[in-house]
Amino acid sequence: MSAEHSNNGGGWDLQEIQKIAERFADTPGGLMPLLHAVQERVGYVPSEAVPIIARTMNLSRAEVHGVISFYHDFKSAPQGRNVIRVCRAESCQAMGAVELASHIQRRLGIGFGQTSKDGAFTLEPVFCLGNCACSPAIVVGEDIYGRVSKERFDEIIARLNPGVGQS
Amino acid sequence: MATTIYVPRDSSAISLGADAVADAIRAEASRRGIEIKIVRNGSRGMFSHEPMVEVATAGGRVAYGPVTTGDVASMFDADFVSGSEHQLRIGVAEKIPYLKSQTRLTFARAGVIDPVSLDDYVAHGGYRGLRRALDMNPENIIAEVAKSGLRGRGGAGFPTGIKWKTAFDAPPTPKYVVCNADEGDSGTFSDRMLMEGDPFTLIEGMTIAAIAIGARRGYIYLRSEYPHANRALGEAIATAYAKNYLGDDILGSKKSFELEVRLGAGAYICGEETAMLESIEGKRGMVRAKPPIPAIEGLFGKPTIINNVISFATVPIIMERGAEFYRDFGAGTSRGTIPLQLAGNAKNPGLIEKPMGATLREIVYDYGGGTASGKRVRAVQVGGPLGAYFPESMLDVTLDYEAIAARGGILGHGGIVVFDETADMAQMARYAMEFCAIESCGKCTPCRIGSMRGTEVIDDIINKRRSRENLEILRDLCDTMKYGSLCLLGGLTPLPVLSALKFFPEDFGLDAADVDFIGPDLTISANAVTSNAIAPR
Incomplete structure (x- = not known):
């Protein structure tokens, strides 16, 4: 995927x-x-x-x-080409999700619920991915990632298909 | 003969790179001309070892982990295909102490078998429970479940047998069996692991329930956040239909049962059973007032049994081994085993199935090894976002429904989230209110408005704006939410808030004396509440 x-x-x-x-x-x-x-x-x-x-x-x-x-899942407007969902729930918070979320917002230049101007990214909060034993967790598109540090997030973003992250 | 190598398809293992590891093993084997067969099993639930790769050898399944793609070549160099020594070699999986010390009844097959292979399932004892049930009359099936002492593992702990009997006794209109697989509590993942690792067990449990109450149709309401579980369930259901374990005339019994998965759409409240029914009916997930209870008037207004994934998935072993076998595990009125889930800041997080009555300390330290950060344990939240925060000094509490309730908490769905000493418990209390505000269905005022107001009031206390007056407002607000909310979202949100206040007042800039209106069992003393708040029922 x-x-x-x-x-x-x-x-x-x-x-x-x-x-x-x-x-x-x-x-x-x-x-x-x-x-x-x-x-x-x-x-x-x-x-x-x-x-x-x-x-x-x-x-x-x-x-x-x-x-x-x-329902949070149903959208009435087009989303960015990469929808990034960041878990904000307790288990992920216990492993630094608040800091991670700040880093992601800075890195992408958008807040939760926003889509970047070039349409490359939409950032969404999510409340539990059931990946609590590997917190903090995020989903990029359909792919789930666990134990996401700031560095790992940057690597994941850098690995996205060429063109996908650009307008 | 090709050697069998197991690489989990569990989504947590995938989140750590299991798919890439499986691809790398396949490629490396092919390059070296070594014949292997890769089975994508579920996870055994030791997540500090994931992705954990196992090799079938004459001496048992030898585990290696955590494996990254970069380790694969060196593992082949070391001949791991024969189970040989390597720096990632853990040992024979079944003998790893973390697993060996557990009592895996509901999770006996998870992580062991190919989750979507019916042959594998049957070879490991699958469908023996259903075959026995088909030879019994419905009353006896229900009596067996009742005698086992099984209580709802979704969180409420209601006796499963009584629920089934109520639906059985209801008039024979269409009846439904619904599985609540909307596992939304942070810190819980046992439903997900079971559905990804042994989905036939859930299907078998639901089929037995349908036969017991005379239902011909069932739904699994699965949260949309679980695409891998959806895939595994879809494959297993299709196979069950093809092999006559679902559909018409199951195994020649003249009984029929149709089962389908319905996806949620990211609403925590749909884990509340009546909101879930509304959602399956295609509506907004608004909570219904009870009574009528769903066992009498449930889905589409018809008698419906609703159980959690783990409750249904425990029925097959009860039917296979008998009620006494299951009932003989446990403590007090909490019988059998419970799959506990250790998460958050734990060094060795995972799934730990134990007889009811283990202590929280045993789980957090003996299994968990303390915190992942290496810092002191400060707080442990038991039972999901609506559960209490306990301080380190209270970890000797035993994990059964009554012992936790006596301390004012809930066992819930068995989720345990560890926080180290850097945790700000005032922020966690604020988050509990914020989460309730985001996820409230909006039907009742205490939950909809109370949670919003609660967030503001906690902010004011933290920022020392009229702390004393605002603490009084928060106290009354918690009381009103607890007694005035329509369902447990609003009703239990005060629990994490009050426990954080009671055990960690310093994080709010308060003293212990400021919060002495909260009793040791986390109730608000009646004479503390101002007269216009709602009195306890």
């Missing part, structure tokens, strides 16, 4: 969203897997998709919006 996999959108159209939505129309509680499927295809859940999803699932637009906005 390469890091850019986290943002494989592009080339989608509303017809395709409609097709994805129809796959879940008869699934009990199908909205969550539907939203995951849209996000996996597009990289986020576009606002234009909401009325289509609502109509197909026989829900109001408010209900669909309510679900999208409730």
Whole structure:
């Protein structure tokens, strides 16, 4: 899995969203897997998709919006080419996650919840990756890393595919 | 014959480079013309040795670790394929004291077998429990689980047999079996390790539960932060369907059970069982008021048993070996074993399955070897983000539901997070409130507003802004959250806060006398609370 996999959108159209939505129309509680499927295809859940999803699932637009906005994972705007998630929970804090997070913010020049101007990076907090025995932990794209020191973080960033980190 | 080499596919091992190590071993073997077969097993849970590579030899599986890609060539030079000496050689895996001293019942196969090989699973005793259950009537299955003394390992510790009986007794409408695999507590990873290392055990446990209560459909609600567990579960479920262990007419029994994984989307509150049900139904993860309890009115309004991964995964061994076998481990009313998870600033973090009743000191020092930093242990949080912070002086507490509760804490999901002397416990208390504010579903005011206000008030105390008045507000706020919240997110957030205040007042710029309204069992004395706060129920 390469890091850019986290943002494989592009080339989608509303017809395709409609097709994805129809796959879940008869699934009990199908909205969550539907939203995951849209996000996996597009990289986020576009606002234009909401009325289509609502109509197909026989829900109001408010209900669909309510679900999208409730869950941290669902995004309403495109993310950076590399989404970096840094665990902020207790176990990682016990191993220096607060300092690591400061270093990462300085290194990338963005705060939590922000995307760099060139679209290369999005920084997100995450509350536990289940990697607590190897704290502090981060995820870059789909790849998980444990025992991340400042130096190790810099190495990980330097290893990203050429071009991926640049605009 | 090709030698079998084990390299874990556990996500923690991968986070330390296990995938690259597996590739390097494969490449090096091919270059040297040595025939090997690589099995991607789960982790045995000794993370100071991960990535831990094992080689099958006549004398047992010899472990090497922690292995990096740079070590691979020298390991081949030393003929590690025959189990030979090398500076990373630890010894025969089963004989490593960290493992040998444990009682692995739920985790008997994790780290040992190929997690997605049904043949391997069956060869190691898998599906014996289900076969026995299929020969029993449902009442007897439930009686067996009840007699084992198994209590919910997700954190609440509710007797599993009673929960199953309630759902069994409910009218025979569609019933559901739901596994809560939304393991969100920091410091816990046993669910993840089990799902990545032995997913068939969970599937078997859920199938037995379905047969017991007459459910034909089940869901595993898995947090999205666990993609490797999702992959392992997906492979195992597909194989179970293909080999007739799931689906229609399971093993010719006329019983059917459909099982699917549903992914969460990064909401801690969905680990609360009613919020989880809402999420599976495709809604916002808003907590429901109880009653009705889910065993009577659960998923889609139907009778539903909800258990944690570890609870379900413990059912197969109970059914295989019998209730007495399991019940004979443990202490007091806490029966059986518990997979404890040692994390944070621990020198030897890992998964430690022990009979109920080990002491916290034994886990932190005998297994953990103290802190990773080499500094003094200052605090240990037991039971996840909603658990109490205990000072070093209290580490002799035994780890069973009642002993921890007597000190005002919770055992929770068995997570233990160690902090060294550099930890700022006032900041940890503030974080507890902040976390609650971020993750609150927003349905009830004490949790939604109380946590926000709690963050501000702790900031004021730390910054010595009207400390005394703000401490009174914090006290009343904790009392209101504890007694007035709809679920345990708001209800237990005061616990880390009050324990930090009680045992580490100096970090807040306070004296012990300032916090004497907090009792030794971490309750707030009733006469301390101002009259407009909520009185204990």
